[in-house]
Amino acid sequence: MSKIEMKNLTFGFDTMASLLFDQANLVIDTQWKLGLIGRNGRGKTTLLQLMLGKYSYSGTISHQLKFTYFPQEISDKTQLTYDCLQEVSAFALWEMERELNLLQADPEILWRPFASLSGGEQTKALLALLFVDDQYFPLIDEPTNHLDITARQQVADYLKAKRSGFIVVSHDRSFVNEIVDHILSIEKSQLVLYQGNFATYEEQKEKRDRYEQEQNQKLKKEIGRLQQSAAEKAEWSRSREKDKKGKPTQKGSGAIYDTGAIGARAARTMKRSKAIVNRMEEKADEKKGLLYDIEDVESLTMNYQPSYHKQLLKVEALQLSYTEQPLFPPASFEIKQGQRLAIQGPNGSGKSSIIQFLLGEFNGKVSGKATFAHDLSISYVRQNYEDNTGTLQEFAQAHHLSYEELLTNLHKLGVERKVFANRIEQMSLGQRKRVELAKSLATPAELFIWDEPLNYLDVFNHEQLEAVIQSVQPTMLVVEHEATFLQNIATKIVYL
Incomplete structure (x- = not known):
């Protein structure tokens, strides 16, 4: 072995x-x-x-x-x-x-x-x-x-x-x-x-994180108690220092101040106070180590604008082809307000071609038709986004986006702040994909069209996207191969 x-x-x-x-x-x-x-x-x-x-x-x-x-x-x-x-x-x-x-x-x-x-x-x-x-x-x-x-x-x-x-x-x-x-x-x-397997990992990881969070809460309470106790002891000690000068003993006929006894008691109390403070600091250091391995998967925001139309898109008997042979048999479907339609099929079956057709970018032969709701606003995540260039501020201005919202979602998706100063074309493929995704999330839209959004994203990003979609309930058309993601977000599926 x-x-x-x-x-x-x-x-x-x-x-x-x-x-x-x-x-x-x-x-x-x-x-x-x-x-x-x-x-x-x-x-x-x-x-x-x-x-x-x-x-x-x-x-x-x-x-x-x-x-x-x-x-x-x-x-x-x-x-x-x-x-x-x-x-x-x-x-x-x-x-x-x-x-x-x-x-x-x-x-x-x-x-x-x-x-x-x-x-x-x-x-x-x-x-x-x-x-x-x-x-x-x-x-x-x-x-x-x-x-x-x-x-x-x-x-x-x-x-x-x-x-x-x-x-x-x-x-x-x-x-x-x-x-x-x-x-x-x-x-x-x-x-x-x-x-x-991965399911076992998720279960055990959740238990570890929950235990650390519980320990952290206990530790915070302990530190609060120690802080209060240390403050009280320190205040008592300071008040005893004042008593050295102002409190006489009742011995004989003269006013004699027992400053030695008071000072000794104050010193002992101050020593105990310092010990408590030291214990508090040790607990605080111990607390720093807790929660360190809990992943910070923050909630994303999505600029979804619900439409007043009940039906946003209707596709009837659609066929696309580059040659005499159509990419797929006639396809018909509709997307109503709040629905999330996933298109599935083998590579080369025409999934991305349908999206290109809907956006007016398909150059092949078309039969059938598609009808959009009037004045429909669309936010699009593309498979190919090499034309994203410039600084993030220039990019936000060019796409009429909130610069702050773009940066916030980028950071939540795992892009480090030091990367924000880089030009987009100098970023890694994973970082550039997150720019494309953050752009879509920040774009006000009634319909989100995402073409393989999970490429170059990690498992935690998958879960973030699932969470924001489940929370916001946007209207979407999605092409994606990750089965768990589709199972968690799609309300209907069309197979090519």
Whole structure:
């Protein structure tokens, strides 16, 4: 039974910034199917890169393994897929065909240029390469990107059937829940290991957080009591100091002040007062450590403007095509006030094309029609948002948004304030996605149209979006592959 053991692991990209890992200790059994989760920027991919030896670090990572990493880098995507994969790692053709069949991918994709494959086909080809040689231990980073619901289930079934262990990073809760038997959570101050799937992690994490919150409340009460007691003792001591000068003893006929006895009592009381203050400070320091690993998932705001129209959109016998072959059979649906319609279907079935048509951006052939309510205001989250540029203030002005509301939602979504000074085109993909999403949330609208809003977002962001949608109850049209999200927010579903 092989192990991966980390001792006193310490790492940070910038010595002036906080460390991603500080004296972390962990033992992983390589037979586990381990899900690695945590907020964006917490160090999930970095931990995999440390295991691969890509960065220098303090401490030790001990193992007797050869790691392989997904997604592998393809140098020349114009080559045949077979040649691209052979350059990464040599394999026997029959072994690769076996893995592709297990992934329900046509082995014929090996004889097409890698660049011509769909995102899902590329993902399956690289996953097949990952498992074609069982001498390697797989580190799998976000395998569900570019996969539709059907393909995600196919990959989940494939990974579940593997006898060997692996580590997988994914923000798709349903996917992780199906395939893993252990969860490693990168929390604010530590690495925490949970036995079980994602549902088990959520349950145990909730219990830990609730316990810490209860302890925190008790500690606050204790500190309040100690503060009051310390203040009372200090005040008594000060009053006794005054008594040294003003209170005579009744001894004989003269007025003699027993300042020595009063001073001794005052000193003893002051000493007790200081001891209480010290205890209070110790309790306060102890309190600082509590709640540190509770994730601050703040409530988002959504500028929903309910329409006075009962029906906002009606689509009748709609078909779209780029060639003679339509993308889907005739589709009809309607969206009424307060409904949230999800459009589902395989990649390439025309989901995003419907959105493009509704927004007047579809360039192919159209039959059927769509009718909008008069003067309908729409807020849109796009799949492609590379044209978002400039400073955040310039961006807010260009889109007639409240700058404060934009920044508030960005921060709540996990974008650090120091990033606010950056130009959008200099931000990471995850940060740029949050800008696109924060723009939509701040845009006053009667209808929200979101095209794959969860790409590049972490699990906590998923839950934030679910919470604001469930609270505000906006009218929406959504295209998304994350099953848990749709289950929690959609009121009706159209399948293509």
